[in-house]
Amino acid sequence: AEPLAVSVRVAPLGSRLVLVLVEDQTERRRVEAVRRDFVANVSHELKTPVGALSLLSEAVVDASDDPEAVQRFAGRMQVEAARLASLVQEIIDLSRVQDDRLMIDPEPVAVDELIAEAIDRCRQQAAAKQILIAAGGIAGLYLHGNRGQLAAALGNLVENAVNYSPPRTRVAIATRRISSAAALGEADGELIEISVTDQGIGISEKDRERVFERFYRVDPARSRATGGTGLGLSIVKHVAASHGGTVSVWSVEGQGSTFTVRLPAGQAPTEDEPDDEFGDEF
Ligand code: ADP
Numbered sequence: 001a002e003p004l005a006v007s008v009r010v011a012p013l014g015s016r017l018v019l020v021l022v023e024d025q026t027e028r029r030r031v032e033a034v035r036r037d038f039v040a041n042v043s044h045e046l047k048t049p050v051g052a053l054s055l056l057s058e059a060v061v062d063a064s065d066d067p068e069a070v071q072r073f074a075g076r077m078q079v080e081a082a083r084l085a086s087l088v089q090e091i092i093d094l095s096r097v098q099d100d101r102l103m104i105d106p107e108p109v110a111v112d113e114l115i116a117e118a119i120d121r122c123r124q125q126a127a128a129k130q131i132l133i134a135a136g137g138i139a140g141l142y143l144h145g146n147r148g149q150l151a152a153a154l155g156n157l158v159e160n161a162v163n164y165s166p167p168r169t170r171v172a173i174a175t176r177r178i179s180s181a182a183a184l185g186e187a188d189g190e191l192i193e194i195s196v197t198d199q200g201i202g203i204s205e206k207d208r209e210r211v212f213e214r215f216y217r218v219d220p221a222r223s224r225a226t227g228g229t230g231l232g233l234s235i236v237k238h239v240a241a242s243h244g245g246t247v248s249v250w251s252v253e254g255q256g257s258t259f260t261v262r263l264p265a266g267q268a269p270t271e272d273e274p275d276d277e278f279g280d281e282f
Contacts, residue, residue, distance in 0.1 A: 004026055005024070005025040005026045005028075006024055006025055007023045008021070008023075009023075027242070030238075031097060031238070034214055034238075035094060038094055038229070038231060041215070042091065045087055049081070049083045049087070052076070052080045053077060053080050053081065056073050056076055056077045056080065060073045060074065082124070086159070086228075087229065089121070089155075089159075090229050090232065092152075093155070093235050094235065096146075096152045097149055097235055097238055097239060106144055106145050106146060107146075107147060107269075108143075108144060108267055109142060109143045109144070109150050110140075111175055111192060112140065112141070114143075114147075114151055114154050115194075117151050117154075117155065118151070118154040118158040118173070121158070125159070125163065126162050129162065129165070130168045131162055131165060131168070131171060132169075132171070133158065133170075133173065134170060134173070135172075135173040136175075137174045139175075141177065141192050142266040142268050142269075143263050143265065144243075144266030145243045145266070146239075150239065150243070150263075152235055152239065153236045153240065153247075154196075154261075156232035156233065156235055157196040157236060157259045158196055160198075160233070160259075161259075163228065164200040164201050164257075165200030166200065166201075169199040170198075170199055171198050171199075172196075172198075173195070174194070174195050175192065175194050175195075176192075176193050177190060177191070177193075177265065178190070178191050178192075178262070179191075189264060190264070191245070191264060192263050192264075192265045193262050194260070194263075195261075196258065196259050198256050199255065199256040201254065202251045202253040202257055203218065203249065203251040203257055204218075204253050208249055208251060211249065212234055212237045212247070213234060214230065214231055214234035215230040215234075216230055216234075236259075243263050244263070244264050245262050245264060246261070247259065247260065247261045247262075248260050
């Protein structure tokens, strides 16, 4: 087991009493370690596409009278730009995971909106590979938690499904509601299940145990080519756990994978409870 990290604060309460506050810092330390590793890795990872873009743009200028070469260089610039975009996305995700507001101010989060956002996030990559993303299941479901974190988690799953699938395949996002009896032991009350199924390369049994570790990539070269950092699934796992949920994977190598998150259900916001912070004044 990992050692427990605690912070201890002592405050005097009069002459004979002290208040001792012991706070579990393990999770905070873990997130902090991820952030530090990420910063070290990312500075290296960012330099590669930026350097390539700079060289390629010079090459385009030099080759201006050779339309075929210009086409080729422009194509490679698109790949590098996509890689840069997805690295930036991971930086945003990581900063959202560190957002402590989850504990202070959880809110109802519409699953339909999370799905729409996740699809939107990889619209370009999906279109380039002619991958169809379809969402089905129950509409109008709500979760309870931090919107930004949940969006980062689902976004990562859909993005992976697109990245690790061949062209002209399908990605299916499905939602359902399960009672705690069906979820046996995972949580009290109702759970919402969101699954993302692809027809991609799949993950071997040996790798399935490790893909949720930070920086673990089955094929580092392939992952890097799509802008992967090996952090996406560790972010998903962190978000699921901090919301009292789980994430799991089912896969057949060469046929595809299904990633499933189960999270405690939330309540739809009521009419007289405005969901923006200025609501009270109007
Ligand atoms: P990355 O940034 O490399 O995508 P992730 O943490 O999101 O990092 O995923 C870790 C590794 O798990 C990936 O590098 C890839 O090898 C594998 N993986 C993740 N999602 C899928 C998927 N849908 N199909 C096949 N392999 C996947």
